[in-house]
Amino acid sequence: MAVFSIQKLTIGFLNVSFLALLTACGGGSTMTDNNGDGDGDSGNSINWTQGVFQPSNNFYQQCQALNEKHWLRSWSNETYLWYDEIIDRDPALTPAVNEYFKLLKTKQITESGANKDNFHSSLPTAQWKAQSQSGVTLGYGFKVKLISPTAPRQGVITYTEPNSPASAQNLARGFEVLEIDGVDFINANSQAEVDTLNAGLYPTKVGKSTSFVFKDINTDETREVILNSQTITSRPVTNVKTLADGSVGYFQFNNHNAIAEKPLYDAFNSLKASNVTDLIIDIRYNGGGFLQMASQVAYMIAGSANTNGKIFEKTIFNDQHPIFNPIDGKRLEPVMFTDEFVGFADNPALVAGTPLPSLNLKRVYLLTTSSTCSASEAIMNGLRGADIEVIQIGSGTCGKPYGFYPTDNCDITYFSIQFTGENNKGFSEYSDGFAPQNTTDNARLPVRIAGCAIADDFSHQLGDPNEALLAAALNYRETQSCPSATSIASKQGFAPARYSDTPAVQNTGAVNLAEQNKILPKQ
Structure with missing residues (x-):
């Protein structure tokens, strides 16, 4: 049975080992809210000195603007993976809480020139609960x-x-x-x-x-x-079917959210009953979610004989926390391949601990695009660490070996990178994603693995055996060969994206960013 089990998502900051009394730091700026107008800390002075931090618990759920900013500052210093790359600024000099939060991230770039942290975001807690627990947007x-x-x-x-x-x-x-x-x-x-x-x-x-x-x-x-x-x-799992005279299983997996657990259980049970010998999972639009759900999927692909005693992902926090988890205070333990139903949803459809089905496969085909991110990439990395052959069909993934605990303060849930993850072989360096071996895009530095670079095919419906990615996977299974590498620019007459000084269409609500993560809930 699984060694590591997470019961379900619980929004909220855990008060662990942060019990020091409030003490004045001295120097810097001071703000006092003696009249209760909400712009200070209800009568107590908050002093700021660069590089000196009070425990974040001193400011937790104190919902005046300055207190919230000081909580964010201290919490980031305690838990942010790259805490020593944050420029420490006086919270009193940035009026809005959300604007101050945006400053609490690294400005470093990767070797390929990309931003090191593209996933710093926040949502109203009610919106986040609806999205992650019920798949509601x-x-x-x-x-x-x-x-x-x-x-x-x-x-x-x-x-x-x-x-x-x-x-x-x-x-x-x-x-x-x-x-x-x-x-x-x-x-x-x-x-x-x-x-x-x-x-x-x-x-x-x-x-x-x-x-x-x-x-x-x-x-x-x-x-x-x-x-x-x-x-x-949303329906996180759809199009469950068999192809190639029934020997190949296929399904579309869109999100690692709480309501996906039972449909995943049903999908693997159905494909196991069909005695499939190969599996194609379509994760081209799956931005991530629960990390332990990714470990469940990986287990149901590979089975106990291929995963027993192997680490799915070892979580590594910043260098201040080599032994204990800074969020819950417990000794750090790796996420193993999870072989049982966890019960992520508030009203789970099965009893927690119900054994999961497995296909006992030594290889899997994964259909990917740049929207394949985080927990979806963890499936790839975790399986590769257990010597399961991962064959990638499509385009390079987003590149996010990082994750976080969603943390609520004053009805806002914050997503701030807190850990990275290594597989059973100690590998974690895929910040430019995974890409098929014959990918022609040299702008990034992805980890190249077996498979075929194929542009997303919008001229066919998902699950259609003639759709380009699915067709390439079926062909590779038979011939171990790829069609000529294609990119978006070569499909449907679409032009490649290029620099423009016109404003961009973008989802400013951060819902997509919140989905593009590995999530660890409270144990």
Whole structure:
């Protein structure tokens, strides 16, 4: 049975070994809130001296602005993976709490020139709970891939959720965005126009009515539809089927959230009953989530004989915490390959401890894109550490061997990188992602593994054996060969993204960033 078991997500900061009394640091700036107006710390002076930190617990859940900023400063110094790369600034000099939080990250870049930390974000706690526990987000029920976020833009629907406004209008994968609320999506170049595009694509309230014009890339037919935003419950596991005369299993896995555990259990049970000898998992849009769920998936692929006694991922915190976990105070223990049902959801469908099925495979085919991130990459790295052959079909992954504990303070949940992860062989260096061996993009420095570089194919539905990535996986299984390497620029006439001085379409709500992580909940 699994050595390491996480019961379920619990939002909240754990008060562990931070019991020192409040003491004045001396020097620096001082703010006092003696009149209760909310801009200080309710009557106590908070002194700041560069490089001197009070315990974060002294400020926890004290919801005046200065206290919140001092909590963020001390908490980051205690737990941020690159704490010694943060420029220590006086919290009193940055008015807004969220703006101060944005400063509490490294500014370093990787060897390939990318930002070292692209995943620093926050969400209202209520929104985060809904997203991670129930798979609930606000929108229309379609996911859009921004092939180029600046003019000339391309945005294409990747898939739609059932029983959503999008599916009710028969929108589907391969519909390209042309207009939003009368604004030209492709060529808009003013900030006001782009604000309209962002507001349309990423609504912030239920009932927002938005006009879209789409083009079907297969027929060039254009359609105008009006969609009303609502809360959307995602289906994290879909398209469970067998291919190649029943010997190959396939399913689409979109998110490591709490409600995915039972569908994953059912999918593997179904494929085991079908006696599949190979497996293709479509994780091209899976940005991550629960790390232990990734270990469950890896176990269900490989089985006990291939994983017994092996580490799935060893979590490593900053150099202040070599032995004990700074979040819960416990001795550091690795995440093993999890062979049982954990019960992530508030009302789990099975009793925790129920044994998981497994296919006992020595290889797996994974369909990936740049949206494949974090916990999804952990599946790849964990299996490789256990000598399971991972064959990658698609494009390079996002590159995130890091993770965090979502931490609430004053009704905001913060996502700040706190640990990195090594597999059973001690490997963790994939900050530029994993990429198929024949990838032609030399702008990054990914870890290259067996497989085929294939551009995402929007002209076929996911799960269609003729869709380019799935077809390449099936062909590789038979021939161990790849078609010519392709990139986005060579498919459907899309132009490669290039520098532009026009504003970018982007999800400013940070929902996507929050999903692109490995999450460790409280044990």
